[in-house]
Amino acid sequence: MLFNQQGPAETSVYMVAGYTVIFGFMLLYLVSLIVRRRRMARDLAALEAMEESGAQSNSVV
């Protein structure tokens, strides 16, 4: 289809779609890393506090 024409084909829409996918997914992955890191930091802080309080109560006993 494309190879019988004069001059480049009008395919700009597909180029825009392609780069939207590329940057969109890269951004999504980056956001997922940030969100997971924040969640892990919160969990880690809570667990470390629990561990510390557990260790203190053991030392009192």
Add this chain to the structure above:
Amino acid sequence: MNNKPRLLSILDVVTIVLLVVATGLVFLYAPTEAVMGQVQRVFYFHVAANWVGMLGFLAAAVCGGFYLRTAERKWDIASLAAVEIGMVFAFIGIVTGSIWARPIWNTWWTWDPRLTTTTIMLLIYSAYLMLRSGIEDPDRRARFGAIYAIVGFLSVPLTFFSARLFRTIHPIVIGTNQPGAAGQFDMTAAMLQVFLFSLLTFTFIFADLLWHRIRLGWMEDRVEQLKMKLNA
């Protein structure tokens, strides 16, 4: 663990700068291909994304091998990180390939050997993540994961060489195209420069994301250890 290393901050900045420059080169420096038109520009980041995908799976297999030798947690964390990034970029590669194919092959999808092997490769690594999520014991999970990452890597060279070994319509950038390949083009010097720069840029993106994902992996590992300790 929470303090970001200075080198990682530098890598972040370098990677962003490279990505901006590469994007500029793709849209402002690379010439418009004579037949395909603007959609050919997808090629630069499409190939680069697939490169990162394969690089991720290679890194996962290598880290898997190191884990089996040393049984050190760091190799398991790195292996998982590499697979995750590899999957994201292999997926980007397959979607952008489909978008390129619509005007060039007149179809979004065809069961061509390259497309089929790429899909199989993605499914193999999806199964890797499922396998890991199904095993609770961290050591057992790491051991199985390492073996799977090494065996699963067989799908990567098969995917890479599929366009060279089998009759396919998928164009080959480096080497000789099959007679039936549709959408091939002669790369000009400017196109080659942009292509190589894109590969370099995406290699930096891979390194940067891998480092961030490994840091997250260490936190996940610590959380898991604490949960096990508190539940014991």
